Amino acid sequence: DGGITQSPKYLFRKEGQNVTLSCEQNLNHDAMYWYRQDPGQGLRLIYYSQIVNDFQKGDIAEGYSVSREKKESFPLTVTSAQKNPTAFYLCASSDRGPGELFFGEGSRLTVL
């Protein structure tokens, strides 16, 4: 089945630690995105990538980093510089054109 896989589903982190969230898609989509969702709130764009080896900052990129070395993979690292990292993180992909976004099931990060 084609789709987007995020892992892990749940992650606990101590303050001061970096963590990396995985996002893999087999939809052959060019574009991939990372969104952050806080309880009862909308989705805010962290980073996006339109093509391999290229990515751009979204609205809340501070404290996060990404890479896009392969078309199917777009991992997100939440660094210790992110002040409030506890949130629900959603990865999505789309064709390069203005098509629909396909979302993964999300990763819920809790900082202890």
Add this chain to the structure above:
Amino acid sequence: GQQVMQIPQYQHVQEGEDFTTYCNSSTTLSNIQWYKQRPGGHPVFLIQLVKSGEVKKQKRLTFQFGEAKKNSSLHITATQTTDVGTYFCAGRGTYKYIFGTGTRLKVLA
């Protein structure tokens, strides 16, 4: 920067009542999409509107794109308990989608 606002933030309705959520952008949009997120789930695409003044229907759901392509609405007729969730609009700017704040719908049986 570009902002997309939705109202209301929350809506509780009795099963069978109608429901409408409104989406407003600070800038003109090339297209607008609507998504539904069930509690504990991830957003799922519902529809995309592209043309000025466009109206599309999916069973009990009616979607509308404003003439100026800066606003949109989603109307659900005769809500059912399966309609529970948060409805988001997403406006496409250059290369990226900006999501609205969402409207959380609760349907009371």
